[in-house]
Amino acid sequence: MENFTNETIDTTLLPKFEEVQFSVLHPNYWKVTLISLTVFFLIIGIGVGLTLFFNDLLASFVLEFSIAFACMVVVVLFFSRIAFKKKGFAFRQHDVLFRHGVIATNTLVIPYNRVQHVALHEGLISRFFGLAKIEIFTAGGSSSDIEIPGIVKEEAENIKQLLMGKIQKQL
Numbered sequence: 001m002e003n004f005t006n007e008t009i010d011t012t013l014l015p016k017f018e019e020v021q022f023s024v025l026h027p028n029y030w031k032v033t034l035i036s037l038t039v040f041f042l043i044i045g046i047g048v049g050l051t052l053f054f055n056d057l058l059a060s061f062v063l064e065f066s067i068a069f070a071c072m073v074v075v076v077l078f079f080s081r082i083a084f085k086k087k088g089f090a091f092r093q094h095d096v097l098f099r100h101g102v103i104a105t106n107t108l109v110i111p112y113n114r115v116q117h118v119a120l121h122e123g124l125i126s127r128f129f130g131l132a133k134i135e136i137f138t139a140g141g142s143s144s145d146i147e148i149p150g151i152v153k154e155e156a157e158n159i160k161q162l163l164m165g166k167i168q169k170q171l
Helices: 028-054 059-086 124-128 153-170
Strands: 088-091 095-100 106-111 115-121 131-138 146-152
Touching: 028 059, 028 124, 028 131, 028 146, 059 095, 095 146, 115 153, 124 131, 131 153, 146 153
Parallel strands: none
Antiparallel strands: 088 095, 095 106, 115 131, 131 146
């Protein structure tokens, strides 16, 4: 214990994740998002329409509900497009990075030595476009720490193999 040192680190010399070139999601993932949102708003619209049709008290507010519903659809599409454009991922020598956010941009950095499990998922719509989602799990959680959607399935399988190789080297 007598040789213990605790020197300060010059933080200006640390590598900057902001300088990393992020890969963007596949353009077809925007189509997946649009189809998912269309199905969601179609179900909501049918529910609201049936409610207005069968409820005499609310029937006089059809125009107001229609305008509010249309505004909500536009706002959700606008923010979904921003979220799609901001998402990106990168794999470096020692860690994986994932960038996302709408108003504030968040960047998650997970060192490979923290990765416990990797899963590859294909949704029904994503499978039609040949896309998959990689989920990366670390210790101490029941849900994934990073979900990277909108990756071509072959690339996602390669990423999974890369991460599984990194996990095997740790053992």
